[in-house]
Amino acid sequence: MSYALLDRGEEVVVLDNLMTGVSSLVSPDAEFIEGDIGDLALVRALLRSRKIDTIMHFAGSVVVPESVSDPMKYYANNTAATRSLIEAAVREDVPHIVFSSTAAVYGMPPVPVMAEDTPPRPINPYGRSKLMTEWMLADAATAHNLSYIALRYFNVAGADPLGRTGQSTPNATHLIKRACQAALGRVSHLDIYGTDFDTPDGTGVRDYIHVTDLVEAHLAALDALRRGTESGIYNCGYGHGMSVRQVISAVEKASGRRVPLREAPRRAGDPAMVIADATKLRRNLDWSPRYDDIDVIVSAALRWEQRLNH
């Protein structure tokens, strides 16, 4: 994100506690501060001294199964730390916040395609911790001179086309990363979690959005807030899905290798289909996707995985 902001001539200050972040991935042209978003005094001082006009908030824990086994970590890192960040913004009169929310707020919805007004019913602490943040933002925006856009990410995938950044979390469990690792022989095989879903080929269907398109949604959100667009929530996806088997085929095509597979039972809490109704994003935020192609997404992820070399 910081590369894209700097490319447009913005000044960027990155605050990260490096719990999961990697400082070498921060653009050398951004100012980097190692610290925690929950440190009210530090954040207030930064907001004031750097004259920050917009906070883009990506900090948080994101592993769903971990949120079930260690919920207090999620309410601390996601909800409580964000409460402090919002307080800092309010006290320092920062007018705008762009927040990374998640499709996990929808839980197991009764429909496969979700619009922003589909009632949120998160089924894990991760989704709940993010939904609570959306509520805090809405209340703060009502009470104070603050406007926000919450972007509900669907399945983020791919990597920077210029090879500068990509999914770097060790032991990540995401499908595309695991499939690339299996194709490259870095893990023994890929488990397909469930082959008996009510989907065209029986495997789970997700709306994979290229990270660069997601970055551009943030830029569009920033522009919208600055021109006075009202606060709101936006789904970030393409509006159509790919199955696990379709993703595997794309990885095999991009790598020229077979992905060793094992059919495994469904993962607890995995819905059959999770697809965004992204009409609002296209209509209201001056955004249209540039990388809506699973082959392009998978190729970028594979190139990044090869560079990572572990």
Ligand code: UD1
């Ligand atoms: C992902 C994110 C979640 C986010 C959600 C938004 C993770 C692990 N997942 O969930 O935080 O809120 O998007 O919609 O952070 N699969 C396999 N084998 C594997 C891995 C996955 O078959 O080894 C299947 C899954 O069953 C699922 C699909 O691939 O059908 C995608 O799974 P995954 O990449 O883990 O993402 P989600 O669970 O959809």
